[in-house]
Amino acid sequence: MADKFVLSAKTRLKAERLERKLNDDLLHDPRTCITRRQFEVVFSSIEDKRIRSVSYEKGYPSYNYRKSFIVSCSDSDKVIYCGRVFNWMDKYFMINLINKNCEVEAIEPAFMDKSKTAYPNYQKFEDKNNLAIYQLAGYNNILLQLGLPIERLLENFYISYLSEEFCYSGLPIRLPKVEDGWLEKCRIIFPELDNIARQYDTFVKEDEIDSEYLAMLPPQKMSEAKSLLMNKxxxxxxxxxxxxxxxxxxxxxxxxxxxxxxxxxxxxxxxxxxxxxxxxxxxxxxxxxxxxxxxxxxxxxxxxxxxxxxxxxxxxxxxxxxxxxxxxxxxxxxxxxxxxxxxxxxxxxxxxxxxDHLLTKNERGYFSYYTDNSEYTNGYAYRNFYAHGCTPQANDDNAHAIAYFSMLRLLIILMLKICDDLWLARRILAVEMPKQSIQS
Structure with a gap:
């Protein structure tokens, strides 16, 4: 920490306000050229062999998802749907939504200079994650029409599915209710992100999750959770x-x-x-x-x-x-x-x-970008807003809704990473270990 230049809270506040002013001045300058990016997300009742498709007939990308397929999915598959069909994760459950150096255009770093302490949120990264917000918001509406709030599906996935499929006995979690306001939803969901990660980390280290033991442990960030596997x-x-x-x-x-x-x-x-x-x-x-x-x-x-x-x-x-x-x-x-x-x-x-973490190094950076500003200076720092006793503007429903769907996305991804880790551990015990025993 000795080599870090630390600014006081008041100095950082002044800097943020000045940044907003300079950005507003730039946007209102008649010499500024503004480009707009447009897309749409459609959940269609029209029968199609494809469960998802992308078209550009309107001059911008239109992402179409077949509702009948969603209806046919089991409750657990409705959760996995987000990772697979929305393409948030690849077939090996690596997070596609992170910034990838191979997706950054060569000219971008020259025109979008980033400090060493800033997350590299270049254009492709922004496009992917903006799309993910609308995918999840639309998916949430479809599930509500089916009488299946996504929060209840996630509670069941964590408590029942992981237990029945992998004998992982997680402690009950409390996610928001449909009728809760956006601000209240944000305040409820964030602690559960840390809670689930800490439960899994305890399971990895102790082979069980004891609520009394868990209560005695110091706070732990969700990105710090370990994997069951060495050399994950x-x-x-x-x-x-x-x-x-x-x-x-x-x-x-x-x-x-x-x-x-x-x-x-x-x-x-x-x-x-x-x-x-x-x-x-x-x-x-x-x-x-x-x-x-x-x-x-x-x-x-x-x-x-x-x-x-x-x-x-x-x-x-x-x-x-x-x-x-x-x-x-x-x-x-x-x-x-x-x-x-x-x-x-x-x-x-x-x-x-x-x-040997549950998340890769770059995935931990992705989570950090959204949850706190300990690693990046340009992050959303949702932890500060919703888990540290701060008082966000109560009437800014749009900002709270975006924050909620962003945190809900992280929660879904975290659960799918746990599911993948449990599946891999079971596969290794069933396939790799018997092979080694036979060879020895």
Missing amino acids: YYEINESNPTIKQVLFYLFASASLLYNVAPYKHKKYHSLVELIIHESVGYDQYTSYQKSKIDFLIENRMLKIDDEGKLKFTNVKILPALKAIWEFGSCSYWHYDKDARNGLDELLELGLLVTD
């Missing part, structure tokens, strides 16, 4: 620049390693796509490109076969590396043995590090 995630070793260069050459379109004759006319976007679909020779590259290919060979990503063609040394590891490129980490136990062996080799080389 393999992540980029930030102190080793080699892995970032490797991933850039493999997956970034800006590397231009897919731009080689005679395949330049084909719509490949990365070296991985090119080599998977084409038979590419080492000598087809120009001299300045060969230095990059040599770098990948030296780092055991590529090899040259007897015919001079480029091949991957371990094709099975590519999906995991793609995840690390995209998310900054991969969920280790979701991959097969060959992929895990490849990740272990990169770990031994010091290119990767392991993490």
Whole structure:
């Protein structure tokens, strides 16, 4: 803390007010050019084979979701629906809504300068998370029409489904009622985020959740919860620049390693796509490109076969590396043995590090951006507004509604991460451990 420059609350307040004034002045300046981004979310009764679709017929994206499919889902699947159909999470339950460096346009950092203490909330990040608010608000309305408030579904998912499916006995949680106002809903839901994370962390460490023991524990942020699994995630070793260069050459379109004759006319976007679909020779590259290919060979990503063609040394590891490129980490136990062996080799080389939290490092940053300002100076700090005795403006219903759906989204994601962690632990006990016993 000695190297941090700490500002008083009054100084920060003055800075925030000045920021609002300068922004307002800029918006009202006739020289300012304003662009608007538009989309719509539709829950349709029209029968369609697709459970979701996107169209651009109106000149902007229209996200359409089939109501009949929602009706057909079980109560637990209605919760999982948010992660899967809304695309908040990928198939391995990695959070798609985080800021991804690979989604940031090259020109954005130049025009949207961010301080080192600011969350990198660039345009794609804002688009994804704005869409998520409207997805959840619309979904909430559909569920209310079905007589199934989403809060009751979540309570049942946490208490009943996780217990019946995985023998996880969580303590009862209290979520808002339909009739509660937006401000009251925010004040009720936030403590339950911390509560659920702390319950799970206690379960991981003690193999049980004792309410009296839980009451004696110090406060804990939701992002600090641990996983049941050792080495849950393999992540980029930030102190080793080699892995970032490797991933850039493999997956970034800006590397231009897919731009080689005679395949330049084909719509490949990365070296991985090119080599998977084409038979590419080492000598087809120009001299300045060969230095990059040599770098990948030296780092055991590529090899040259007897015919001079480029091949991957371990094709099975590519999906995991793609995840690390995209998310900054991969969920280790979701991959097969060959992929895990490849990740272990990169770990031994010091290119990767392991993490045993319930959330990845970047996911913890995402949660922190919304919940507090301990890590980022540009976060929403909902903890300060709704859990620390502050008095937000009671008549600002729109702001409270947005805050509520943002926190509700975090709650759903947290429950799905717990579900995935329990599923993986059960799978490892059922599949991996018996294999090791037989081999020994």
